Amino acid sequence: MSSSFGGYVLKKIWFIQPLITNYTIPIFAELGKYVHLTVIYSPVDTRQGFGSKANVVIPGVKLIEVPTWWPPFGKIGMVQRGLIRILKNTQPDAVILFANLRYLSFWSVLAWCKMRGIPVFPHGHGLYKKRNPGFLWKTIYRAVLWLSTAYICYTPSVAESLLRLGLPEKKITVAENSLVNPFPVLPEEKTGKENGILFIGRLREGCRLDLLISAVARLRTERCLDITLHIVGDGIDAEHFKSLASGMPWVKFYGSIYDQKKISDISRQCMAGCYPGNAGLSIVHMMSLSLPPVTHDDMVAHQGPEPSYIEQGVNGILFSHQTSDTGLVSALHAIFDHPKQLRSLQVGAYSTYKKLTEPSLAVRFVNIITQAKISSEKQ
Known part of the structure; x- marks a missing residue:
């Protein structure tokens, strides 16, 4: 299998990931339609709520599971074992590598690809979580970019975090992190009679579901608003949050749902989405359902850079x-109190989702690799 993008034929791409999640499976499946794709990943503890599945099969994609060695002294120096050995036995057209700089195997793959002339593209968050990155981080990322063909940023805000340090723009590109929902909800399908708030995500430390439960309880008692809270997701802290909502029949826990149609159906009872803690890709999922996301405004604190897609009062509320x-x-009350503004937010949320997914993330990856290969041959 091979595909021609911009007149250039790609055949084999490696994608090295720390794990495979439910949201990445459709991305890999689509990417596998364009190229011979090999995904190398490690197993994960499913109690964390990632939705990683054992014995996963993706049609048209070769999967290689490798163990990850974790050092006893902390979360620096991890190694996905066997990557260089596998690299020696193949010659991919390009490698996309998750950019966790704490992994020793990240650096070894970068160095190996550099020495062998294999285009390699770290894919990551850059320095968006660093409030005041200084000379050391600038030096580290300059080394990453020197070893790389290009650094693929999750969002424009990630690219800005690197460009602010004066790093070379020609080595920085963006593939907006997103997901394609096969069962979206269009804004015109919202009736205006919905009374629900939807939470989607892992039930973990930092999600602040306790804050959302408390906020909805206050609105019900102090403002006499008939609000139902719908919670889709699972995780290590699931039982804790369920205990907090004991005696609150208006809080509905659905657990992990992998059927996107079911999530779409649940969302039709809702007027907005909310991730009160440190959010990530759930923001895009909410937008695909015409639910303007509500989350906090400290972008550096978030789990991922995707909340930066929110424009205050346009497609969501911060x-x-x-x-x-x-x-x-106050944010949730404003949604209930201003139906015309809510309607505008729903339209804006879905419009943002469409912009993020047209073209899809898989196509953006192939376009970036193709353009880099064409540019290198012109030099």
């Missing part, structure tokens, strides 16, 4: 991270 309790209550 509340102050410093006054989370009152800020979230």
Whole structure:
């Protein structure tokens, strides 16, 4: 299998990931339609709520599972074992590599590809989580870019975090991290009679589901609003949150749902989405359902850079991270209190989703690799 993008034929691509999740499976499946794709990954503890599955099969994609060695002294120096040995036995057209700089295997793959002339593209968050990166981080990322063909950023905000340090623009590109929902909900399908708030994500430390439960409880008692909270997801802290909602029949836990049609059906009861803690790709999922996401405004604190897609009052609402309790209550109340503004937010959320997924993330990857290969041959 091979595909021609811009007149250049790609055949084999490696994609090295720390794990395979439910949201990455469709991306790999689509990418496998264009190229011979090999995904190398490690197993994960499913209790974390990632939705990683054992014995996963992706049609048209070769999967190689390798163990990850974790050092006893902390979370620096991890190694996905066997990557160089596998590299020696193949010659891919390109390698996309998850950019976790704490992995020794990240650096070994970068160096190996550099020495062998294999185009390699780290894919990551850059420095968006660093409030004041200085000379050391600038030096480290300059080394990453020197070893790389190009660094693929999750979002434009990630690219900005690197460009602010004066790193070479020609080595920095963006493939907006997104997911394609096969069962989206269009804005015109919203009736205006919905009374639900939808949470989608892992039930973990930092998701602040407790804050959302408390906020909805206050709105029900203090404002007499008939709100139902719908929670889709699982994780290590699931039982803790269920205990907090004991005696609250208006809080509905659905657990992990892998059927996107079911999630879409649940969302039709909702007017907005909310991730009160440190969010990530759930923001895009909510937008695909015409649910304007509500989350806090401290972008550096978020789990991923995807909340930067939110434009205040255009496609979602950001509340102050410093006054989370009152800020979230006010944000949710505003949604119920201003139906015309809500309608505009729903339209804006879905419009953003369409912009992020046309073209799809898989096509963006192939376009970036193709353009880099063409540019290198012209030099």
